[in-house]
Amino acid sequence: MKFLVYIETDSGDVVASSWEALGAALSLSDDVEAVVIGDKISVVTEEAVERGAKKVYVVEDETRALFDLERHLADVKNALEQCGADAFLASHTNNGRDLAAALGAEKGAGVIADALELGLEGDALKGVRGIYTGNILVDVTVDGSPQIATLRPRAFAPAEKGAGGDAEVVLMDPADVDSPYEVLGVQRAEKGEVSLTEASIIVSGGRGVAKDPELGFDLIRDLAGLLGAAVGASRAAVDAGFISYDHQVGQTGKVVRPDLYIAAGISGAVQHLAGMGSSKIIVAINKDEEAPIFSVANYGIVGDLFQVVPAMSEAVREKLGK
Numbered sequence: 524m525k526f527l528v529y530i531e532t533d534s535g536d537v538v539a540s541s542w543e544a545l546g547a548a549l550s551l552s553d554d555v556e557a558v559v560i561g562d563k564i565s566v567v568t569e570e571a572v573e574r575g576a577k578k579v580y581v582v583e584d585e586t587r588a589l590f591d592l593e594r595h596l597a598d599v600k601n602a603l604e605q606c607g608a609d610a611f612l613a614s615h616t617n618n619g620r621d622l623a624a625a626l627g628a629e630k631g632a633g634v635i636a637d638a639l640e641l642g643l644e645g646d647a648l649k650g651v652r653g654i655y656t657g658n659i660l661v662d663v664t665v666d667g668s669p670q671i672a673t674l675r676p677r678a679f680a681p682a683e684k685g686a687g688g689d690a691e692v693v694l695m696d697p698a699d700v701d702s703p704y705e706v707l708g709v710q711r712a713e714k715g716e717v718s719l720t721e722a723s724i725i726v727s728g729g730r731g732v733a734k735d736p737e738l739g740f741d742l743i744r745d746l747a748g749l750l751g752a753a754v755g756a757s758r759a760a761v762d763a764g765f766i767s768y769d770h771q772v773g774q775t776g777k778v779v780r781p782d783l784y785i786a787a788g789i790s791g792a793v794q795h796l797a798g799m800g801s802s803k804i805i806v807a808i809n810k811d812e813e814a815p816i817f818s819v820a821n822y823g824i825v826g827d828l829f830q831v832v833p834a835m836s837e838a839v840r841e842k843l844g845k
Contacts, residue, residue, distance in 0.1 A: 524646060525554040527580075527608035527669070529599060530571055531618055532561035534588055539721050540614035540676035542574060547641050547679045548612050549575050549686070556580065558602040560595050562588035572690040574682035579690060580605065584697040589706055590618040596625050597698030605693065608669055610648055612641075615673035615778075616720065623673045632667025637778070639678050639801070648672055656774065656797035675801075676720045677780040717753035719772065724783045725799070727755030727772055728765070731788015731809065731828050736765040742832045743787055749839045755779070755799075757789045773798035785835075787828040791816030808832065 526548035531538035548555040557576035559568050562585045571579045580602040587594060599622065603611065611626065613619035615637045627634040635641070635650035639660070642649050648670045650663045665671065719725065726747040732739025740754070747754045755772040756765070772779055774794040784802035789795060791807070791814055799805070800819055807820035808831045817823045824831055839845075 524552050524610055524643065524648075525606070525608045526552055526556070526610045526612060527603060527606050528555060528557045528576070529611070529613040529619065529622065530557050530559045530567060531590075531614060531616060532559065532564050532567055533590070535561060535563035535567070537567045537570065538614065538616060538618075539681070540616065540674075542681035543676065543679040544612045544614050544619075544674050545571070545574055545576065546682035547674055548610075549682050550680075551641070551643055556606050556608065558582075558599060558606075560587050560598050562586075568692060570684070571687075572692070573684050573687050575687040577690055578606070578693060580693045580695055582695050582697050586697060586702075589709065591702050591704055592618075592621055592625055593702045593704070594698065594700050595622055596629070597700045598695070599626060600629065601695060601698055603669060605695075609646070610670040610672070612671075613673050615675050620673050623671050627667070627671050630667060630669065630671075632669060632671055633665030635663045635665055635670075635672035638663075638672050638674050641672060641674065641679070653801070656793050657800045675778065675780060677723075678801075717747075717751065719753045719755055719770070719777045719779055722753035722779070722781050724750050724752035724785075725755045725772070725779060725781045725802075726750065726752050726785045726787065727757065727770075727789060727799075728760055728787050728828070729757035729789030729795075730759040730763070731790075732760065732765060733763065735829070736760075736763070739788070739828065740766055742829065742836070746785070746832055746836045746839070749836055749843065749845065750783075752783075752785075753781075755784075757792070757795050759790075759792075786816055786820070787832055789816055790814045791819065 556578040638650035640651035756770040774797040807816040
């Protein structure tokens with residue numbers, strides 16, 4: 524089976540989970556090509572070659588610096604026509620899932636969305652994904668051509684650097700598309716903040732910070748900084764105005780799968796569990812020993828986060844010699 528993998532970029536930088544999509548394709552086939560769309564993307568293109576893509580289709584233009592569904596969809600369709608791939612993979616980011624859905628609609632093809640596992644059954648892709656907030660895992664196959672799948676970030680091993688060799692780089696003209704969108708401005712995370720979807724460690728706060736939200740999230744940020752972690756939050760904390768929406772983890776926020784998830788003052792509503800329940804290790808801190816979060820936690824601490832989190836930070840400092 525021949526694969527085309529979408530390598531997502533943002534202002535010239537690669538979205539790291541794209542390498543996981545490339546790695547998944549390489550684990551299933553020796554015939555894997557990639558498409559890179561963006562502006563100032565020569566470094567990303569070279570890395571796609573280094574990581575094993577046999578051919579890389581490149582659309583480099585200043586109009587592609589930020590994701591634009593109409594333009595990126597047209598470019599991907601052009602790459603698919605040249606490539607003749609049987610399957611198309613992308614990371615299940617906000618942009619990746621929009622692109623996959625639009626491509627499926629254009630091609631009359633189904634999409635395996637947010638796959639946790641991916642394999643081949645004969646000449647067909649077979650994915651595993653969660654339903655009912657992750658409580659049930661189902662096998663999924665799709666009809667149509669190309670077969671399309673988006674892969675949950677941190678569920679697959681990334682393609683390794685140095686695995687590739689010589690590869691052809693095909694420079695493509697940007698598709699001529701009149702986009703209906705105009706970017707009025709871009710608000711980015713503060714420099715040094717770790718992306719939630721790519722973080723290996725996340726420290727999240729919930730309604731339990733209510734007695735002093737500013738101090739509560741300062742304590743959470745301090746622990747996160749020591750651990751090199753991202754800062755997350757429950758919907759209750761976001762709705763209360765304690766922290767901005769871009770930190771929200773859950774069914775209506777970001778779905779994450781870190782190696783370590785620390786939930787401080789989060790009760791564990793089903794919508795939140797849907798967003799972080801696949802974390803490898805979950806540590807819950809809550810004053811209520813009956814809180815639902817403890818049912819999914821590997822380790823539970825019954826206590827006040829305003830006392831527990833600083834103690835954890837101090838222990839980390841001692842361990843790291845900071």
